Amino acid sequence: MSESLHLWFEYILRFSHLVAGIAWIGSSFYFIWLDSAFVPPETAKRNVDGELFMVHGGFYYQVEKRKIFPGELPKVLHWFKWEATLTWITGFALLIAVYYINGATLLIDQQVMKLTQLQAVGLSLGLATAGWFIYDFIWHKIPNKIFNVIASLVLLVLIIFINPRTFSGRGAFIQTGFMMGSMMLLNVWVRILPGQKKMVEDAQAGKVPDYSFSAKAKIRSVHNTYFIFPVLFIMLSNHYSVAYRPAQNALHLLLLSVSGAMVRHAMVTNKPIERWTLAPAAIGIAALVFVTAESFSKSGSPAANEVSFEQVQPVFQARCISCHAVKPTDDVIRETPKGVALENESQIRQHLPKILEMAVVAKSMPLGNKTNMTDEERQLIGAWVQKQLTVSQ
Numbered sequence: 001m002s003e004s005l006h007l008w009f010e011y012i013l014r015f016s017h018l019v020a021g022i023a024w025i026g027s028s029f030y031f032i033w034l035d036s037a038f039v040p041p042e043t044a045k046r047n048v049d050g051e052l053f054m055v056h057g058g059f060y061y062q063v064e065k066r067k068i069f070p071g072e073l074p075k076v077l078h079w080f081k082w083e084a085t086l087t088w089i090t091g092f093a094l095l096i097a098v099y100y101i102n103g104a105t106l107l108i109d110q111q112v113m114k115l116t117q118l119q120a121v122g123l124s125l126g127l128a129t130a131g132w133f134i135y136d137f138i139w140h141k142i143p144n145k146i147f148n149v150i151a152s153l154v155l156l157v158l159i160i161f162i163n164p165r166t167f168s169g170r171g172a173f174i175q176t177g178f179m180m181g182s183m184m185l186l187n188v189w190v191r192i193l194p195g196q197k198k199m200v201e202d203a204q205a206g207k208v209p210d211y212s213f214s215a216k217a218k219i220r221s222v223h224n225t226y227f228i229f230p231v232l233f234i235m236l237s238n239h240y241s242v243a244y245r246p247a248q249n250a251l252h253l254l255l256l257s258v259s260g261a262m263v264r265h266a267m268v269t270n271k272p273i274e275r276w277t278l279a280p281a282a283i284g285i286a287a288l289v290f291v292t293a294e295s296f297s298k299s300g301s302p303a304a305n306e307v308s309f310e311q312v313q314p315v316f317q318a319r320c321i322s323c324h325a326v327k328p329t330d331d332v333i334r335e336t337p338k339g340v341a342l343e344n345e346s347q348i349r350q351h352l353p354k355i356l357e358m359a360v361v362a363k364s365m366p367l368g369n370k371t372n373m374t375d376e377e378r379q380l381i382g383a384w385v386q387k388q389l390t391v392s393q
């Protein structure tokens with residue numbers, strides 16, 4: 001009962017996280033698009049930098065990008081901050097529900113670093129906090145843009161170096177996403193909103209607002225757009241262990257972050273020539289696919305071509321079905337994980353590629369290697385699954 005309640009709680013949280021995220025990223029994409037689509041007004045208007053017309057749902061909309069001066073502030077001003085905040089809150093709750101509780105089994109890989117649950121959670125929170133302070137210090141305190149960009153890239157590489165050496169394959173991905181997502185939210189609350197609020201207050205008080213706040217807010221807002229694609233990819237990655245295999249996940253994170261940022265650049269620019277960044281982004285993603293395809297084929301040992309189902313069945317029985325059964329007997333897992341039962345041949349055959357990926361290549365199953373699966377058993381399963389997959393092609 002309590003396990004199914006937990007799953008429902010997680011399900012509803014995930015749904016809320018997704019909906020809030022759509023609202024946040026959706027409005028962010030919309031403003032990115034607006035910024036690239038504005039044209040100067042046909043007849044110059046005071047304080048108006050650009051305007052555009054849209055048609056949607058049978059009506060026309062006119063939007064102006066403008067500055068506000070004393071006496072011009074409208075009665076109702078719409079702010080965009082709750083989408084970001086709700087996305088982070090639901091995401092953080094999900095992080096707790098999926099990764100921090102239950103012994104933090106999904107966050108820890110004892111082969112990467114021997115950690116207790118408390119240490120893993122402490123490290124996750126500590127690294128996220130440190131990441132923000134360093135990033136914020138770089139951009140807030142040091143007035144040299146080239147230095148800022150280089151220091152930020154070094155910070156990114158550091159994060160991508162540290163996380164895979166601290167957490168499980170999947171944990172390292174989610175931790176990186178958590179750190180980037182937190183930077184995005186704090187950018188909104190600590191660096192974007194206060195400046196905007198100050199300008200509005202100045203305009204209300206009849207003073208000419210200090211537009212240097214706009215420029216500062218814009219920098220952080222631009223950073224947030226660079227984070228979007230890597231963060232989204234990372235959030236989805238936990239359904240695809242092909243992305244977070246421990247041996248390669250640092251490289252994957254790097255390729256994903258750089259490629260995501262390049263796609264974003266192509267999307268934002270209003271100069272078609274600058275869309276060339278899509279090419280290296282495509283090469284980055286292709287490299288990712290290539291690197292993983294390579295180790296996939298290496299994983300089976302050809303000598304084991306003769307393996308029969310009778311040989312692998314006891315391995316599934318001993319190592320998997322305490323969790324992957326219609327009625328699991330594991331002390332923590334009470335519902336069939338992801339509906340994947342591995343109790344008989346036909347059930348096993350439904351999941352061959354995932355079994356190969358998770359139990360043989362990524363070694364992310366059995367969860368936390370709770371059932372002590374040996375490397376020989378992984379090879380045996382690998383050889384059998386690969387044979388079935390080639391036969392069925």
Ligand code: HEC
Nearest residue numbers: 319320323333337338340354355358359365366367370371
């Ligand atoms: C201690 C419990 C446990 C054991 C033992 C275990 N698993 Fe899992 N398995 C899980 C959990 C929990 C998930 C769901 C993880 C998630 O939330 O993404 C899972 C997910 C999977 C999935 C992915 C399903 C999907 O669609 O994403 C596969 C495939 C899988 N396990 C295969 C295996 C194999 C093969 C073994 C034995 C070699 C095994 N597992 C042993 C707990 C276990």
